[in-house]
Amino acid sequence: MPDADAVSLRLSHVQAWYGDSQALFGVGFAVRPGEVTCLVGRNGAGKTTILRAIMGLLPRQTGSIILSGREASGMRPYERTRFGIGYCPEERAIFSSLTVEENLALPPAVCAAGMAKADIFALFPNLRTRGRHYGDQLSGGEQQMLAIARILRTGAQTLLLDEPTEGLAPVIVRQIEHVLIELKRRGYTILLVEQNLDFVLHLADRVVAIENGSVVDDLETRGSEHVKARLLERLAL
Amino acid sequence: MMDLILGYLTIGLVNGSFYALLSLGLALIFGLLNILNMTHGVLYMMGAFAAWAGSRYLGLGYFGGLVFAPLCVAAFGVILERSLLRRTYGLDPLYGFMLTFGAAMIVQGGFQAYFGSTGLPYAAPDWLSGGLDLGFLYFPAYRLWVVAVALVVCVIVWIAIARTRLGSILRASSENAATAEALGVGVPRVFAATFALGAGLAGLAGALAAPIYQVSPLMGSDILLVVFAIIVIGGMGSIGGTIVSSYALALIESLTQALVPQAASFIVFAFMCVVLLLRPQGLFGISVVRSHEFLAARLPWIEPADKETAAKRLTGMVPVFAAVAALLALPMLLYPVYLMKIFCFTIFAASFNFLLGFAGIMSFGQAALFGTAAYLTAHAAREWALPPEAAIGVGIAAALVLGIVMGIFAIRRRGIYQAMITLAIAQMVYFVYVQASFTHGEDGIQSVPRGVLLGLIDLRDDTNVYWLCAAAMLAVLFGLRRLINSPFGMMLIAIRDNERRALSLGHNVDAYKLAAFAIAAFCAGVAGSMSAVVFQLATLSGVHWHLSGEAVLMALIGGIGTFGGPLVGAAVLVTMQHFLSPFGAWIVAIQGAVFVLCVLLFRDGLWPHALALAANLRRQDATSKSAEVPQAMEAIGR
Ligand SMILES: Nc1ncnc2c1ncn2[C@@H]1O[C@H](COP(=O)(O)OP(=O)(O)OP(=O)(O)O)[C@@H](O)[C@H]1O
Numbered sequence: 045m046p047d048a049d050a051v052s053l054r055l056s057h058v059q060a061w062y063g064d065s066q067a068l069f070g071v072g073f074a075v076r077p078g079e080v081t082c083l084v085g086r087n088g089a090g091k092t093t094i095l096r097a098i099m100g101l102l103p104r105q106t107g108s109i110i111l112s113g114r115e116a117s118g119m120r121p122y123e124r125t126r127f128g129i130g131y132c133p134e135e136r137a138i139f140s141s142l143t144v145e146e147n148l149a150l151p152p153a154v155c156a157a158g159m160a161k162a163d164i165f166a167l168f169p170n171l172r173t174r175g176r177h178y179g180d181q182l183s184g185g186e187q188q189m190l191a192i193a194r195i196l197r198t199g200a201q202t203l204l205l206d207e208p209t210e211g212l213a214p215v216i217v218r219q220i221e222h223v224l225i226e227l228k229r230r231g232y233t234i235l236l237v238e239q240n241l242d243f244v245l246h247l248a249d250r251v252v253a254i255e256n257g258s259v260v261d262d263l264e265t266r267g268s269e270h271v272k273a274r275l276l277e278r279l280a281l
Numbered sequence: 282m283m284d285l286i287l288g289y290l291t292i293g294l295v296n297g298s299f300y301a302l303l304s305l306g307l308a309l310i311f312g313l314l315n316i317l318n319m320t321h322g323v324l325y326m327m328g329a330f331a332a333w334a335g336s337r338y339l340g341l342g343y344f345g346g347l348v349f350a351p352l353c354v355a356a357f358g359v360i361l362e363r364s365l366l367r368r369t370y371g372l373d374p375l376y377g378f379m380l381t382f383g384a385a386m387i388v389q390g391g392f393q394a395y396f397g398s399t400g401l402p403y404a405a406p407d408w409l410s411g412g413l414d415l416g417f418l419y420f421p422a423y424r425l426w427v428v429a430v431a432l433v434v435c436v437i438v439w440i441a442i443a444r445t446r447l448g449s450i451l452r453a454s455s456e457n458a459a460t461a462e463a464l465g466v467g468v469p470r471v472f473a474a475t476f477a478l479g480a481g482l483a484g485l486a487g488a489l490a491a492p493i494y495q496v497s498p499l500m501g502s503d504i505l506l507v508v509f510a511i512i513v514i515g516g517m518g519s520i521g522g523t524i525v526s527s528y529a530l531a532l533i534e535s536l537t538q539a540l541v542p543q544a545a546s547f548i549v550f551a552f553m554c555v556v557l558l559l560r561p562q563g564l565f566g567i568s569v570v571r572s573h574e575f576l577a578a579r580l581p582w583i584e585p586a587d588k589e590t591a592a593k594r595l596t597g598m599v600p601v602f603a604a605v606a607a608l609l610a611l612p613m614l615l616y617p618v619y620l621m622k623i624f625c626f627t628i629f630a631a632s633f634n635f636l637l638g639f640a641g642i643m644s645f646g647q648a649a650l651f652g653t654a655a656y657l658t659a660h661a662a663r664e665w666a667l668p669p670e671a672a673i674g675v676g677i678a679a680a681l682v683l684g685i686v687m688g689i690f691a692i693r694r695r696g697i698y699q700a701m702i703t704l705a706i707a708q709m710v711y712f713v714y715v716q717a718s719f720t721h722g723e724d725g726i727q728s729v730p731r732g733v734l735l736g737l738i739d740l741r742d743d744t745n746v747y748w749l750c751a752a753a754m755l756a757v758l759f760g761l762r763r764l765i766n767s768p769f770g771m772m773l774i775a776i777r778d779n780e781r782r783a784l785s786l787g788h789n790v791d792a793y794k795l796a797a798f799a800i801a802a803f804c805a806g807v808a809g810s811m812s813a814v815v816f817q818l819a820t821l822s823g824v825h826w827h828l829s830g831e832a833v834l835m836a837l838i839g840g841i842g843t844f845g846g847p848l849v850g851a852a853v854l855v856t857m858q859h860f861l862s863p864f865g866a867w868i869v870a871i872q873g874a875v876f877v878l879c880v881l882l883f884r885d886g887l888w889p890h891a892l893a894l895a896a897n898l899r900r901q902d903a904t905s906k907s908a909e910v911p912q913a914m915e916a917i918g919r
């Protein structure tokens with residue numbers, strides 16, 4: 045059992061570059077087990093880059109990334125997933141040459157408590173009948189669901205979700221929001237990038253605001269009116 | 282006649298089996314690692330040697346060898362991938378291409394030096410020595426066996442990739458290795474395993490081929506190019522398509538052998554050109570757009586941010602001035618033929634350097650242009666008794682025409698495909714010269730008369746030829762430099778950096794690329810014609826693809842996209858060949874090792890290092906100390 049101070053994920057002084065241009069300037073924050081932490085910020089603030097830094101997907105980065113108490117910087121991306129991390133990228137990255145079932149089965153299990161198929165189909169009924177379809181035959185919403193389902197299968201307890209509702213129809217957005225609420229209820233640790241402030245305040249235990257590659261605010265969401273006003277002002281949304 | 286055709290068809294089936302095993306592995310490696318594996322031919326050859334060595338030293342029987350050889354070659358493949366190839370991942374695919382080219386030279390050169398070029402016999406088991414008489418056709422049992430084994434293995438691999446979990450991991454990693462890894466797939470192991478699989482298939486092909494063709498170090502060098510052509514024809518992304526094309530093309534090839542023997546050696550390459558014109562994605566390929574996307578990787582040594590430095594590099598020509606002045610002032614201190622060889626090779630390397638460095642076009646067929654010019658100049662001077670200026674003109678014009686034809690095909694694709702296409706066309710040209718009578722085959726055109734240039738300058742005097750060579754080199758280097766700084770050159774660089782943008786701005790991108798190709802062909806022609814005059818000789822080695830490889834090597838050693846790089850690269854290569862000649866047969870292997878080291882350590886080439894060193898020295902003079910490690914040293918890799 046993790047003690048009260050334990051964190052699932054801690055970033056300190058993380059800097060990152062794309063070629064010669066710096067994208068992150070000493071980012072630091074922590075994600076506690078069982079909590080939902082939301083990253084908010086304007087387009088191009090560096091939210092996606094932070095998730096990619098956690099996964100070790102950037103060409104060049106410095107600073108410390110601690111996953112379940114172990115220093116992970118220097119590890120390859122696939123080694124990082126062994127700490128129970130599941131990454132759902134912004135572009136969803138469903139493999140078009142794989143069927144839905146193959147996409148689901150692709151990521152190796154990282155812990156024994158992976159979600160059963162029946163459970164997954166209960167969460168995402170749309171996927172149930174699509175097992176033999178290829179990835180590029182799915183709609184955007186289905187791809188998003190598959191991208192989330194894919195990491196739940198592995199038994200990952202910490203989920204990194206990059207704008208899972210971006211560009212989807214309202215009814216699908218609501219469906220995915222329900223899934224996120226359900227995942228929180230089940231005790232998953234979630235680091236979520238999300239633009240919809242109302243939903244963020246509804247779901248998040250903690251909000252980290254990013255601006256120009258730095259953390260500009262790191263707030264608990266209790267007393268949400270105050271937080272919302274502050275975030276609105278911060279982000280000039 | 283019918284019997285003859287049927288007989289050739291059985292040969293076609295056997296060759297198709299080898300092609301299928303090889304192209305399958307090559308396509309898998311290319312699809313996943315994005316590396317055009319130039320070692321595939323030597324892996325095949327190593328398979329044959331492993332089977333031979335297993336029987337000779339370990340007392341393995343034929344079947345033991347059939348298992349032992351693929352395992353050996355796969356193990357070698359893993360070592361190669363883990364120790365060398367992985368250092369090129371994430372870089373432009375051209376580095377992987379060059380690295381495997383160098384590795385292939387090491388292996389082939391080493392085997393050739395150790396075993397010689399004569400074949401070693403390897404026997405098939407007795408019970409496979411008979412044949413199957415189908416009444417209308419006699420099918421030797423061993424050939425039937427080869428076809429059966431290859432088909433079974435190919436189908437198993439095909440099904441495994443299409444249906445199993447391991448196959449889905451391979452497909453996912455080929456599609457997007459970074460995402461697959463972020464999902465937890467152990468991509469490094471997948472890469473190693475895939476390379477091992479491809480190498481193992483090549484090894485199996487080699488072991489199967491050993492009893493039919495003799496075991497010889499050269500057995501893989503020609504088959505490699507045919508297999509490349511098959512992949513281009515079949516198209517990427519379709520394993521079934523690759524297998525089908527292998528057999529189909531082998532049958533076409535053997536049918537041609539029966540009907541028009543002279544055309545057999547290049548029918549596959551001709552077929553490839555037709556396919557590229559009519560259906561650029563290949564017969565079974567998915568779509569051009571996708572494979573273009575796949576290969577659109579930009580050359581890292583000339584990123585747009587580097588544009589200023591590229592210009593700076595060009596202005597940094599002062600040392601070249603000095604170096605050339607020195608060479609001109611002291612021509613007689615050094616052996617003139619050695620200097621003239623450097624000059625000719627400089628022009629040749631500059632041609633490749635211009636194409637790749639400034640137009641982003643990868644030509645691996647420059648030797649065809651060089652050799653064509655050399656042959657025609659030699660022929661015109663000797664048989665038609667033309668004066669040197671006319672003979673040189675004829676040679677250059679021929680290279681120019683061939684270059685334009687080559688360019689028309691080459692600019693239809695990019696990156697590695699482009700390299701393959703130019704290589705295939707050059708190979709066709711090579712086969713034409715092998716068969717044409719005017720080239721005098723292995724002997725070449727000898728004792729080419731030099732004559733009197735413009736009726737004024739007597740080229741029979743070595744000093745005068747020396748001046749002519751030096752002048753040609755300077756004209757080419759500075760002419761290209763002028764060109765690069767002209768609006769035309771700026772446009773080429775813009776296209777190189779972002780072709781789509783240039784297209785959307787309404788520029789005729791293809792015309793620019795073709796013009797670049799023609800200019801490079803002209804330069805290669807100058808180099809070839811000059812070499813015919815200097816050495817009074819034109820031979821097959823001037824058209825061989827090894828010479829194209831040397832153009833790449835020189836440009837790489839010197840620094841691609843630099844002004845003085847070709848000169849430095851040519852000087853290094855020629856000097857190396859000069860000093861390595863005591864090593865005799867090992868020279869190819871040593872050259873390969875230099876190639877590999879260059880790719881690993883000096884990806885920027887020596888020229889930028891030399892400039893940095895010179896700048897450093899100058900600064901040290903002024904401020905005594907402040908050593909600065911050339912930034913290119915970062916290039917050593919992870
Ligand atoms: N592949 C890349 N190459 C170069 N620069 C990049 C690349 N990806 C992102 N950037 C730059 O890094 C900065 C941060 O980008 P990032 O994608 O992390 O932003 P974001 O907060 O996720 O934005 P969005 O809300 O639009 O998804 C931006 O300025 C962007 O232009």
Ligand SMILES: [Mg+2]
Pocket residue numbers: 091092093134206
């Ligand atoms: Mg983003």
